[in-house]
Amino acid sequence: MKIQGRKSTPLGPTGPTGAPVPTEGGPVEEPQAVGEDTIDISSTSRGVGRLKQAVDALPDVRTDRIEGIRDQVEEGSYHVESEELAKRVVDEAFGDALRRELLARGNSAE
Numbered sequence: 001m002k003i004q005g006r007k008s009t010p011l012g013p014t015g016p017t018g019a020p021v022p023t024e025g026g027p028v029e030e031p032q033a034v035g036e037d038t039i040d041i042s043s044t045s046r047g048v049g050r051l052k053q054a055v056d057a058l059p060d061v062r063t064d065r066i067e068g069i070r071d072q073v074e075e076g077s078y079h080v081e082s083e084e085l086a087k088r089v090v091d092e093a094f095g096d097a098l099r100r101e102l103l104a105r106g107n108s109a110e
Helices: 043-057 063-075 082-104
Strands: none
Touching: none
16 A cells, blocks of 8 residues: 655664664764763762772771770789660660661661
């Protein structure tokens, strides 16, 4: 069946890069060059990056504190307040449980 009165322009084939392939009938337009991609990092992001680098540069172990405690243990003068230690352990465990519960509910514990 042929439709009368309509003229259509056939689409030509394209190559692997999406550029038109020359066909019989005339010159092919070259694709226009696309500009380079750019990234704009906010000042806040740059600040966070600097802070992360500063934290990464800190030592993992506070040797000065460890040496002080080691000296106290060797001298026999190091004493741990058991009630204070127990309170801190319970408080930390409670805080961890609360954060997990909030995260499970989809809230942030910030």
